[in-house]
Amino acid sequence: MPVLPELAAVLAAASARTRPEPPGGGPVLREAARGYWDRRGLHGTAGGIAAAPGAQPLLLALIGAHGGDVLMPRPCPAAWMPQARLLGHPAYHVPTPAECGGIPDPYALLETVRRVRAEGGRPKLLLLSVVDDPTATVALPELVREACEAAVDEGLHIISDETWRDTVHRPRDTVLLSPAEMCPDDVTVLADLSGALLPAAWPVAVARFPDTARAAVRHARTLDILTALGALVAGPVAHAAAHALGEPDSVRDRIQRAAALNTEVAAAAHRAVLGSGALARPPEAGCHLYADLGPLRSRLADLGVTDSMELEEYLTDRLGAPAPGGHRFGDELGALRVRLGTGPLLGATPQQRAESLAAAKPLELAHVARALDDFAAVFADLR
8 A cells, every 4th residue: 555645754754763662662652552452442551562673573572482382273374383483482283263264263272282282292372363364354253252262271372463453344344352352361462563554664563461460571571582683663663653553533544445445356356266166255354365276176287286386376477466375374285275465456556556545436447447357367267
């Protein structure tokens, strides 16, 4: 999306700041993050906030601060498994329910925990995302509750990645329950602000810790790791992030416009994928969808595509845009799954993307209609 002019002006006004924020973020940024979560019913103090220059260093610090083995759903964000492996922590995938991605099936979670312990492991941490990347689904509250209760009963701490919570396509029709609402003492919430509030080139992520003595120790460990990594938020970017976290009218309007645009474009892309005979859950958030081309296996085999690596190469070449295969998200190599971003469908230039964002009927814009036709043609060829 084009940079919001108001945020660009805030960043420019702070360009003379030559020093980075202190480890974990300065008081203004942490207070802004506290207010952001307070408006979403997650109350706490600014002292329980930690910020870093992006979600990856922050997640690395959080995993390092907790220790033990890590569990995560299959599929999951591409960075999660490498972060655990980089720290030398054993990591295990858990299947998700049929209804959604992002959270583990509670019975599969219990079985995985017991198996890992029987093999001498120490499962300590569960990563999940109620509003999921890569599947673009929103987990039902009852499923979130069951998964979280199972995790807490087994002594697991939960890191809830809520990066995409503000990108829900139909917020009035979607009930979003944060794990921190039901298990406030056992959940750390993580949000990458580039999901909805900031451009990707301005890296900032924030974490909200529980208000407990144990969490205070983990917060201190997280800051120690961020310090050792030199993972400090740039001063001008922190100023812009604090402004965005305050959610002035312009920022809220941009979030709503972007969600409305992605609702229409993602739905059109979803129809094109289903029209080919492939499978995909209806996208409910974000700017992507996760497709299973397993039903097209014979046709793809004729084209030399037999696994997700080859599928990634084939679709990236045909679509002219990255189409990462499911193996990057923890799915089996032999499963023909792929994450399809809708960003390239919004326009090839900043001007076209701005037109898409402002349009009342974006699917009727010439460049969007042409991009969707080309997208649909790639999948039509696979029937």
